[in-house]
Every structure is written in C-alpha cells, then in structure tokens.
Amino acid sequence: MSESLLSTPRTPPRFSATFDPYTISQIHRAAATGIYDIRGGGAKRAVPHFDDLLFLGASMSRYPLEGYREKCGTDVILGNRFASKPIKLKTPVTIAGMSFGALSGPAKEALGRGASAVGTSTTTGDGGMTPEERGHSQTLVYQYLPSRYGMNPDDLRRADAIEVVVGQGAKPGGGGMLLGQKISARVAGMRCLPEGIDQRSACRHPDWTGPDDLEIKIGELREITDWEKPIYVKIGGSRPYYDTALAAKAGADVVVVDGMQGGTAATQEVFIENVGIPTLACIHQAAQALQDLGLHRKVQLIVSGGIRTGADVAKALALGADAVAIGTAALIALGDNDPLLEEEYRKLGTTAGAYDDWQEGRDPAGITTQDPELAARLDPVKAGHRLANYLSVLTLEAQAIARACGKSHVHNLEPEDLVALTIEAAAMARVPLAGTDWIPGVPGRGL
Amino acid sequence: MPVVDLATVSIRDLNRALHNLPENTNETGWTICNPGGRHSIAAGVDAPIDIEIDGHVGYYCAGMNKHAEITINGNAGVGLAENMMSGIVRVKGDASQAAGATGQGGLLVIEGNASARCGISMKGIEIVVKGSIGPMSAFMAQAGSLVVLGDAGEALGDSIYEARLFVRGEVKSLGSDCEEKVIGDEERTILSGLLGRAGIDVSVDGFRLYGSARRLYHFHIDNAY
C-alpha cells in the first residue's frame, strides 16, 4: 500500500442500524438451520418500562412517614368477590406460574419455600401440580390451562386458588412449548405424553370459546370446588382494557395481566419480541376497565412482566394494581445467570446475564432443567432462603417509597404520586411528563 | 333414593349434596328431574353412585366425574363429562361440542350424535358415539379411544398424539399428522371390549383405525404444515 493511502484518514467500520450485527447473526442462523429460534425469557428489546416513571415524594402539600419505623401495611386479600376462602398474603409480591417441566423439582420446591417464608403465594404451571410444590407452598395457585395437563378435581380442591390462563405476556395467542430434552419420564407421565417429544401445548381452551362461555366455565369450576376458591383469569398484554373487562364480567375474582417483557420457558424469539404490548401500557388500561365497571379493588388486579425491584412493585401498585407477580426475577434470586457459573455458561456459548436457552434443559444452575444431575445442584433450602431474602427486599423497598409519599399502606399509592420521564411513558401510564401537567392523549391535560 | 327437582332446588344445593355424600353412603341412586338445560349439573361428583337425569342438560354436565354412573335421558350441552376421571356417563340423545374434552379416564357413551371437537385433547377417556361426530374431533388427542359408529367431520385427529380413533362411517378429512392405521389383534380386542361395555352389538369388522403419523413429534423444517 502506498504511503499516501495509509496516511489518509479512514472512517472506522460502521454497522448498519437496520442490519445490525445481531440481525445479521439471526439471518445466518436462519439460513443455516431452516427453523426459527426458540429461547426462554421475555422481550429483550428496550420498551417503555417502570424505569421511565418517577415518584414525586412528599413535599409542602404531602406529609411523609418515617422511612423505617412508621407503619406501612403491605398485606393484600385476593379473591373476596365470590370465593368463600379468599387468599390473604403478607406482601403483594407473588410468584408467577412456572411449570414443573420447565423448572426442576428442586426449583419448584425452592419457590414454595421462599414464598411461604414471607407469606406469599406461588403458582403451578403448564404441567400439573407436584406433591413437592403443594407440600412446600403455604398458598398455592393452580393453573387451569388450555392443555389441561395433569388436570384433576383432587388437585383443584387441594389448591388455594385457581388461575384460568387465557394468555401470557411473552406470547399472547401462543400455547406452551417444552422441548424433548425436558420431557423426562416423570414430566411425560404427568402430561400423558410420549417421552422425549417436542411438546406443544394447545393455545385455545378445548371446551370454551369467548367470554360468555368463560362465565359458564368459571361457574363449573366454582361448583366443583364448592365456591371456596378464588378464581383468577390470566391474560397476556394485548388488549388489556377489553380483556380485563370481559374477564371481570365472566366472574373472575382476580385478573392477572402479563406484559410483553414477561418471561417464558420456551417460545419463538420472533413471537417474544413482536407480539404483545409493554407491561407499562397494560396497567392503566386494566385498572381503568375495572374502574369503569365499578369493580376496582373488588376484583383484584395482579400485574406481571419485568418486575425487578421494590420501585417496580410500588409503581405497579400506584398505577392501580393490587399485587404483582414475578417469574424471571424469582429464578435469578434462586441462582439463575449467576456470574459464579461463568465458565459453564461459556461452554454453552453464552455468558452470565445473557443465558436464555432455558428450553435446552442444560441449565448449569439446575433450575430450568430435568437432568437429575444438574437439578441436584440446586439446594432448595438455600435457594428458597435467597428467594425469601429477595422478596423481603422488594417489600421493604416498596414500603420505603410508599412512606416517602406519605402512605401508611402500599395500596394507598396512586397515579398522582407518579410522573414520567418520557412522552411515551406518560402516554402509556397516563401520568404527566415530569415538570409538566401534560398527559398525552388526555384532553385538558396540557398541550 | 333421593329425587332432586331442579325446578325448586338450585344447582348449588344439588352439587353440595352430591359432594358431601359420606363414603359408603347408602344414597346410591339419585334422580334429577327438570334439569331445564342448566349448567354444571352433577359436576365434580366423587362417589360410586348412580345418577339419572330426566331431561336436557346445559354445559359441563358430569364435569370431572369420578366413579359415578350418570345417565342423561335427553341431550347435553357443551363439554359433557369434560375432564372425566372415571365412572360412566351416558347420554341418550345428542351431545354438543367438546364432549369428553380432556377426559382422563372412564367411559362416555353418546347414543345420538356429537358435535364439533368431540374428544378434544382426550387423555385416556374412552368415548363411544353411536351416531356421527362433528369437525375437529380428537384434536390433540393424547390417549384413550374414540369409537364412532357413524361419520366423522373435517380434520379428524388433527395434531393427534397416541389416542386411537375407530370410525365405521365416512371420515370427511383427516387433520395434520393423523393417518389410517392397520387394525391389529390388540386394537380389535380393545374395540370389541368398548362396544360391549357401551352395550352396542355390532361387528368390529368395518371399522377403520386412525392414529398419529408421529411426524410432528419433533421440530424440524420438513414438519411444518
């Protein structure tokens, strides 16, 4: 090369914003395999989220409470609309439904132990109820899914509440998925499936279609359980206003709304990233639907999808939720994506913090696996203890914020305590842009 | 022997009474009159008793039944004997959609016709239909047997797993991954046993057997429909 060319200033290599390196790798992967990518976890793209909201705190017009000592209640009652035995929890942070099958036996046990230690509930999943999780969960919600794997009236009566799953935030409109590596003899037996097949759960309920049928179905579940159990309806965030209204009209005691950041054990990447709406966009609409029906706080609202901190919990409650549910964060608390396992993540072609191939069943943390050797790595007592600690922190953090806003119960947080950092978040959450009165889309609020 | 008149007794009171029967009860023969198409009649029964229902029932009659022998002298609405665990449910008339859906065990006999999605997602139940069945029947059927003396509608056994489908009449079309199978001695024995238990006196000859081609059991590009 000539002297002059070398000395000519050159631009560094520039990646395309459209064809960025990740997109290019996706195209290469697709071209090499001919099949879509499947992974666990929720949407990884950045979408408006709780980070885009701030609390105002007390000031001249509001009186704060002392941050640690003064009483700030966190208890919540779920299901007192029709059920004779509603659920009473000490904290509004619950554990979301994750199946035995997707998770190992010790992981399910740890979830039960951790949740019970702090007085909250855990939830079964798309695969039935195991004696271990019933045994270790003080309060257990039993999911009633389209697949009806392992469904039976005895477990229905053993449960403390029933959750009719219509959809999930990671994949509204999609059914469950469990790949062959995780269909062990026990998992297959519980689901009545051949061992080792790639299993796809139904995406539609087999014996009801639409909200009018759902009302009759809920009636049947109430009859079978003698009107004792609260009945939840879980929907994936897509049309939260109408879905919440229809679920309430169908007779739900509790509506669970799960936004697009919500985790899954296994789904197509294209589905996870492109179907459904952010959690932040769901809460106001769901709460508004209940308010319009005169049912807010009578039908409880549980929000999930990307809850990580006590601030997230407090923001969800302030926007109108009665409780939240966590999936991914609970797995992380058990030990998922721990940097201590970096060497093993490297062997799997990934790194701690990015591991999402939960569908493969090779989880070095022993959580998303059915391999007995890997599963045995998770000590359910220790992991349960870690989860209990984490749940306590979420509760303490939510209380700290509530006290700063002058609330003696976390449920007294309200939208007026919040502002948004971005116009998008302001429009979705229906709170003003910080430093203004502007709520985009609300007549009479600014511009 | 108890007679419950649903013109005056609520479904709640009926089901409560049925659920609260002590073990070894001697109230083993129940008659329910004036069902009037109500929903969830005798849902969640868990006792070896006989229940005779004189008239038509609505949705989810005999849902999740365990041990009871329930006879409906009329027609049945959606989801008859859904998720049945054991026992026998017999409807003398026709059954609406999703009869025997997700049933895990027991025997369901439909003396008339069954509508769409009969035996959908069945998990071990045995269903015998004297008449014909509607479209999308035995969708994702996992285990158990479905016997149809008449015809089957479109997309029979779509995405079927390991259930056996015996049809004597015409099958309008088969769903994804469902194919005709050779009937061996084992299947003949199963079929004749089921016909016998259902009280139907026809020859096992003339039935065709359908089951899973097992081409969708593993994700592979060539499996995509």
Ligand SMILES: Cc1cc2nc3c(=O)[nH]c(=O)nc-3n(C[C@H](O)[C@H](O)[C@H](O)COP(=O)(O)O)c2cc1C
């Ligand atoms: C490993 C795993 C398995 C899951 N299994 C189920 C399930 O069986 N049924 C269901 O309704 N949701 C399932 N979900 C979704 C959770 O119930 C919940 O909606 C979601 O995890 C909440 O979002 P988060 O993960 O951001 O907390 C699963 C999630 C994960 C991470």
